[in-house]
Amino acid sequence: MTIVAEGSTGTNENRGGPIGLLLVALPVFLVCWLVIWPIISAVMRTLWLTSETGEKRFSTETYQFFFSDPYSLSNLSLTLWTTCVCALLLLLVCLPIALYLRFSTSKVAAYVQGLAIFPMFVPSIILSFAFIRVLGPNGTVDLLLNAASLPKMRSPYLTPWGPVIGLVWDNIPLTVLILLAGLGSVSNQAIEAARDVGAGKLAVLWHIILPRIVNSILVAISFAVLGIFSAFTLPYILGPAAPELIGPFMQRTFRDLYDPINAITQAVITFGFCIVFGLFYVRSVAKNRAP
């Protein structure tokens, strides 16, 4: 992407300062107005509350309410549980797939790669519907169990496992792609050298491959956490009504309870929990990409 070296032919590279600024002004303005300002405003509005008389005063009471309200806390802990379980499952599912794709030369690999990337092209709303038809009550799995004269299973639909299954399914493609890109930097020579001195498969994985892709694993986890922590559609449709994940909880507080200040407080709390992952993600992307 940076093949065109700066200044190699650029006779007019340094021209057009004001014009350049003018051309980028609108999208930059949109980012400032609709990304950066809402975040600053969210923090301000929840810390400087407006009282009935219209005067503003500093107060942390919405945060105190959130962290003392048992229902909010159980939603938060369900969210943390779901995020951790999803991240763990994603690694367990995607690492073997990525390892296989990196080192396989067989024709099956192309098919496996196609399938692993396919969920990217299935919108989560269709996935939710498919999930209910397959794993819901009287769904396909029940039909097959019944046909085999086995008892019905306990459906994960409307339990905490519903969103977990949906979110893992949804996040497989990007996790596999990120891990695969990381595995590209593991050289065959390093592995062959380790093999030559008698290292087994596990030893190669542990001592040669994993240390080289730690960064990719962290990026994949950050990306997944940012997507899963405040996920809305899948938990809203597949998850339990109470306790609920923080995404549906914010939506309900905002739209159904008409309580924007508490909804925004919840949003700021999600920012707080994800800030480390967000910063790490931005740093890794920025390192890989120069304008």
Added chain:
Amino acid sequence: MNTLVHRRADWTGIIMAVVLTLVIVLPLIVVGTWAFANVWRYPSVIPQEFGLRFWYQTLARADVWTSIGTSLTLSLTVTALSAAICLPAAYAFARMEFPGRNILFFSFLAGHAFPKFGLLVAIAGIFLQLNLIGTFWGVVLIQLVGTLLFMIWIPVAAFQSVDRRMEEAARDVGAGPFRVFWSITLPQAGPTIAAAVLLSFVGTFYETEGAWLIGAPQVRTLPVLMISFINNQPVIQYGAVLSVLLWVPSFIALMFARRVVNSGSFARGFGG
């Protein structure tokens, strides 16, 4: 690579292929089957009667057509606006030098550094004061923000990969800057830019969370209608038919995007 893994039959691959087929393809086949099932009652493994009855019924519903109209209008508006403001900006980022270029370029990442729905709620807090909740333009704005990163970063790469020597040559034989852009730059960068435009159209078409938070119930896009079908509609086939209809744009994107997605540069864009 050949010397590295030398197995008899590729059993690992075959097992993975079978499991992934069951987990990823089967659910979609089930949805497709539901869409063409006139009668499918419980213990039967396949539908008792196939047919198009529910296609006629679904397509006879006024709310379905209203939503299709809303979704298409929204996606086209957002994509057109996004292209109009982002492509000139992308050109500037790729070709011009101006103060703050790097920091402005990376500012588009800001939207992706925060949990998405939390950010949407924060934006909704602003929209509440501006009376944009429940309006068409409120949804347009929130979806427009979602397209900025791709509509700038992908075209920037496209403009940078244009062969500058050809532009120089054209200029040497007397072509004006506009002519150079139109005849040399655009044809080379065009396919990638078209992919970015397509991506942002499809992404907007399926955008559910912003539309649901800001637009519903006044602005009902197809995904929003689909949520209400899943929650309140006892006739399963309506949802199934709508799913098949909904998936068409994605299928088109799939056809176009395969090469882009499979290349390593795509994952690198995500920081891999």
